Amino acid sequence: MKAMVLRGPGPQLELVERPTPSPGPEQVLIRVRACAVCRTDLHVVDRDLPDVPTPIIPGHEIVGEVISAGSDTDFQPGDRVGVPWLGHTCGRCDYCAGGQENLCGQARFTGYQIDGGFAEQTLADHRYCFRIDPGYSDVEAAPLLCAGLIGYRSLVMAGEARRLGIYGFGAAAHIVAQVAVWQNRKIYAFTRAGDTGAQEFARDLGAVWAGSSEEAPPSELDAAIIFAPVGDLVPRALRAVRRGGVVVCGGIHMSDIPSFPYSILWGERIVRSVANLTRRDAREFLALAPKIPVRTHTVPYPLDRANEALEDLRHGRLSGAAVLVMD
Ligand SMILES: [Zn+2]
Numbered sequence: 001m002k003a004m005v006l007r008g009p010g011p012q013l014e015l016v017e018r019p020t021p022s023p024g025p026e027q028v029l030i031r032v033r034a035c036a037v038c039r040t041d042l043h044v045v046d047r048d049l050p051d052v053p054t055p056i057i058p059g060h061e062i063v064g065e066v067i068s069a070g071s072d073t074d075f076q077p078g079d080r081v082g083v084p085w086l087g088h089t090c091g092r093c094d095y096c097a098g099g100q101e102n103l104c105g106q107a108r109f110t111g112y113q114i115d116g117g118f119a120e121q122t123l124a125d126h127r128y129c130f131r132i133d134p135g136y137s138d139v140e141a142a143p144l145l146c147a148g149l150i151g152y153r154s155l156v157m158a159g160e161a162r163r164l165g166i167y168g169f170g171a172a173a174h175i176v177a178q179v180a181v182w183q184n185r186k187i188y189a190f191t192r193a194g195d196t197g198a199q200e201f202a203r204d205l206g207a208v209w210a211g212s213s214e215e216a217p218p219s220e221l222d223a224a225i226i227f228a229p230v231g232d233l234v235p236r237a238l239r240a241v242r243r244g245g246v247v248v249c250g251g252i253h254m255s256d257i258p259s260f261p262y263s264i265l266w267g268e269r270i271v272r273s274v275a276n277l278t279r280r281d282a283r284e285f286l287a288l289a290p291k292i293p294v295r296t297h298t299v300p301y302p303l304d305r306a307n308e309a310l311e312d313l314r315h316g317r318l319s320g321a322a323v324l325v326m327d
């Protein structure tokens with residue numbers, strides 16, 4: 001099978017030929033049809049995340065077809081499955097027992113510690129695979145697996161907020177905005193200064209206001225979600241939310257947050273992060289998305305152009321989500 005592999009210091013991936021792996025009793029072998037490209041893949045190839053093992057195949061928004069299934073799995077050849085970031089948990093620690101398996105200290109993640117979907121085939125533990133609604137094509141479904149799931153978890157963490165700010169209008173934001181509008185929330189979209197394309201995209205998806213992250217919104221926000229990996233946005237978002245409001249940091253990595261006066265946090269404002277996902281998030285969101293229905297905007301790339309997809313994401317040249325599409 002062909003795979004795009006991180007071998008050297010990065011950030012370039014190399015196209016290599018690998019033997020097809022065979023599944024263990026609890027694994028499925030998947031023919032990858034589509035794998036979306038996430039900002040976290042950039043944090044892997046850039047080594048922003050600690051202890052990236054090499055060689056590793058990135059990619060954790062996988063949609064594909066089961067080719068063969070281990071004896072102890074719930075799947076059969078021909079089943080369509082999605083594979084997200086969460087690839088393994090211990091199942092025994094206090095976090096796992098308490099509904100917070102996303103925080104398990106033994107958790108392992110697809111495309112980071114487990115070979116992922118930037119490949120023609122991949123293995124996955126069947127307990128962390130999900131069926132995909134037939135209303136979605138493979139390409140359209142792929143961004144639901146992380147941009148959708150992490151976006152959804154971030155939205156839940158924002159609470160009941162009616163007026164919701166979103167900082168960074170990329171793949172996650174374009175999905176969250178659709179869910180939030182369906183929930184009768186008002187979306188205020190913040191982009192890089194001058195990114196009129198992203199602002200227009202946000203308005204098309206129902207945002208009541210779109211502007212630069214350097215601007216104040218026209219009304220006070222109940223909550224804000226920050227998807228851009230930019231620490232400067234935390235004090236800006238705190239200044240935009242009302243007393244008692246929450247600022248949710250949805251990314252896995254962020255540049256340092258500058259110091260800020262206590263007065264913008266005071267008034268019981270909250271800053272919190274969102275880490276990973278639980279399988280419950282996946283079940284909830286993958287059931288909800290087709291009801292709305294969430295439609296994803298995708299930009300396709302062939303597997304061997306994964307490096308281009310990553311660079312386009314890095315430089316904000318995408319509207320929606322980049323997706324690697326296998327023949
Ligand atoms: Zn655990």
Ligand SMILES: [Zn+2]
Pocket residue numbers: 038039040041060085146147
């Ligand atoms: Zn991701």
